[in-house]
Amino acid sequence: MDPTSRDKVGVYRSNDPLRSFKIEVTLRKVAAGSVFSPVPLPNARANQEGLELNEMRHENDSNTETCVFAWQEKLFSEREEDFYADRNNCLTPLELKYNDDVVAVKASGGRRNSRIFTYVDHDQYTDTTECVATETTSSQQVTSYLVQNVLNVRQRRTGARAAFEVTGRRDDGQAITSRIDPVAIPTSAESVPANHVISTPSQTMHVMTDLSPADRLGQLEDEHLLCTLRADSHGVITVKPDFNQKGKRYYIENTEGELFEFTIKHVSSPMSRSIKVQETNMFRELYGRHSEILLSAVGQDFARPHSENEILFCAFGEIVSAADFEYDGLYVEYFVHLPDGWKPSGLDQKLTGISNISYTRQTGDRTVAHFGFPFEFEVLFNSELLEDGQSPHMPEVYLQVISLDFWERHRTEGYGRLVLPQRSGVYQENILTWRPFGRGVVSEMRRYFIGGSPELDDITYVSKPTGFTGSHMSRYGFRATTSGTVVVRLNVIQQSQKVIDSQRRDQGGRTETAASAAVLSSFSAALDAFQRARERMRNVKESLKY
Structure with missing residues (x-):
């Protein structure tokens, strides 16, 4: 974009108070009457339209005016001074x-x-150029009905503004309403979203100039609007047009053809070194207190095992999906079985749960029900209970897949671990899952018509039944049939102070050796938790009986 174009917009961000914000505007009369000539002249500079600049003579200093403005500082024009001087005009x-x-x-x-x-922000003024905004730079553009309505919808702030008439008074209610300034009165919580208004509280200030001839x-x-x-x-501070670049100026012309140039500069007082140091220390203290608040809420350290x-x-974990089961409307019950020597890390640990019901859909040649059901638990094991070279018996997760149809008939679809x-x-x-299979066709008819199906009295029978102490177990005579497949995704983390200490003693050791030490020194136990x-298992058994 041309640096002398008045369509440039500068956007800045500052956390400092606006009372310190100042700008300097300098207005200078360049030439009287027309300064452009269509005839090419020597030693002349061409402008954007291909015309030649015939003459640009600077007047004396009496035609140059410089003003420094603070934020929301009111300076009266000649017309405003004449109007407000008469108290009868003020209501x-x-x-x-x-x-x-x-008067002062x-x-x-x-x-x-x-x-x-x-x-300033309290004055009744509207920039009328925003009322006739176009979408292109073509002078032949015709604004459509849709564009006009869209321009009126894009509201950016509230508050009515009207234009002064010659008398300085507001006209008879016929305000010039900008497309960024429509008003809904009265407002309500329902009218704001209905009007698509995103209203960020803001203040506006316009720097104007009176380009009338000096004698009137x-x-x-x-x-005319300068800035x-x-x-x-x-x-966020928006400046339109933006502050002038070095050596660049903006130009404006009045109705008499007189040309004026003006510049806009940012002249806020720079912050002294002592104030900068004071502000840095203040922010450091503020951020330090904020960090202390967060630290007190989160805690000083992560939770650790109670002993070394x-x-x-x-x-x-996550129960991802289940596939290839006989009936639709599947859900999964799970139960975490802790062997001897294991205990939950706290009383709030949930070792049982039921997933959501999911209906199957055909994926290739398989019928798949997707769950995405998460679960998590934390358990402890005491490594002192292990003998040398002995590995701990790991916890097991027992799964029972059940179907539910429209008539609320429940059927056991499969067990797995x-x-x-x-x-x-x-x-x-x-x-891989399986389910008990009854003798004869009666059990299958019961399963089809009323939903009854053989179930395990003890779900630990999926692996090693509770109370069994032998080295071999025979399931001869137990009838079962294969069922579908359940996909489970699992993330496992182990934490041991003993392993950390061993790694510190052996900084050159391999990571695999440390991992092996973590396996051999596994987890914590307590009889009461067991x-x-x-x-809980007894309660599950009682519920399965019915």
């Missing part, structure tokens, strides 16, 4: 305040500005 509290300000300015020697003045200043038709400043509650010989075993791995890592297991687990 609203704001107009009465402006009357007092004008005249008493102090008059205005310090001549052509440059400002409209104060003409409304010669008031618009907008700041919102998030610290205990190993914490964390399992984070998952032995938790001894090594940390990520695993995905395909668990008794609670057995009580």
